[in-house]
Amino acid sequence: NAGVTQTPKFRILKIGQSMTLQCTQDMNHNYMYWYRQDPGMGLKLIYYSVGAGITDKGEVPNGYNVSRSTTEDFPLRLELAAPSQTSVYFCASSSTGLAGGGYFGPGTRLTVT
Amino acid sequence: DAKTTQPPSMDCAEGRAANLPCNHSTISGNEYVYWYRQIHSQGPQYIIHGLKNNETNEMASLIITEDRKSSTLILPHATLRDTAVYYCIVRITGGTSYGKLTFGQGTILTVHP
Numbered sequence: 001n002a003g004v005t006q007t008p009k010f011r012i013l014k015i016g017q018s019m020t021l022q023c024t025q026d027m028n029h030n031y032m033y034w035y036r037q038d039p040g041m042g043l044k045l046i047y048y049s050v051g052a053g054i055t056d057k058g059e060v061p062n063g064y065n066v067s068r069s070t071t072e073d074f075p076l077r078l079e080l081a082a083p084s085q086t087s088v089y090f091c092a093s094s095s096t097g098l099a100g101g102g103y104f105g106p107g108t109r110l111t112v113t
Numbered sequence: 114d115a116k117t118t119q120p121p122s123m124d125c126a127e128g129r130a131a132n133l134p135c136n137h138s139t140i141s142g143n144e145y146v147y148w149y150r151q152i153h154s155q156g157p158q159y160i161i162h163g164l165k166n167n168e169t170n171e172m173a174s175l176i177i178t179e180d181r182k183s184s185t186l187i188l189p190h191a192t193l194r195d196t197a198v199y200y201c202i203v204r205i206t207g208g209t210s211y212g213k214l215t216f217g218q219g220t221i222l223t224v225h226p
Contacts, residue, residue, distance in 0.1 A: 031212055035216075042218055042219060090157070105156050
């Protein structure tokens with residue numbers, strides 16, 4: 001198993017550009033999550049999904065969109081990038097929710113200038 | 114979710130036990146205590162969780178006080194690779210929580226030779 005994979009690893013965006021952060025898991029997990037981590041801070045939940053076709057907002061959803069058309073994939077879309085979205089983005093998955101364990105991806109480091 | 118308090122940083126000598134404390138004085142009866150760690154900008158890694166009994170796995174032991182207002186994560190023989198940020202999180206499981214976790218600032222554990 002590859003676990004949770006994220007692409008790209010690094011990206012620099014100009015203000016106003018858009019991009020999609022990719023997340024794929026090969027463990028057939030129903031639960032998937034997107035977190036962001038600003039420098040020196042803990043992780044904040046952006047969006048989560050409890051299965052294909054079902055998504056919901058987390059703590060900091062503004063400026064982002066998600067979709068979950070398959071069990072494996074949970075892409076995060078940034079529209080009109082802003083400097084405040086400079087952060088490290090982590091995708092995670094679990095069979096029973098992160099409260100039972102779960103796996104995080106290696107992260108995508110995004111800079112918006 | 115119950116708020117947790119952790120020391121911002123701790124040191125430990127290699128080969129010795131690392132004891133990381135966490136206060137959660139407002140914990141509810143149905144809230145579990147979870148520990149994750151994050152090694153230098155990698156994605157967080159699940160360590161252990163428990164409700165009221167002490168728990169042990171291949172990575173660590175979790176000691177929860179009888180009144181459940183505090184707990185200690187024990188790494189029995191710390192190595193340099195255990196240097197990381199350790200997060201203590203309290204959370205209910207199941208229901209509409211969907212396994213979401215809220216990460217605080219954590220404790221930076223530095224293991225030195």
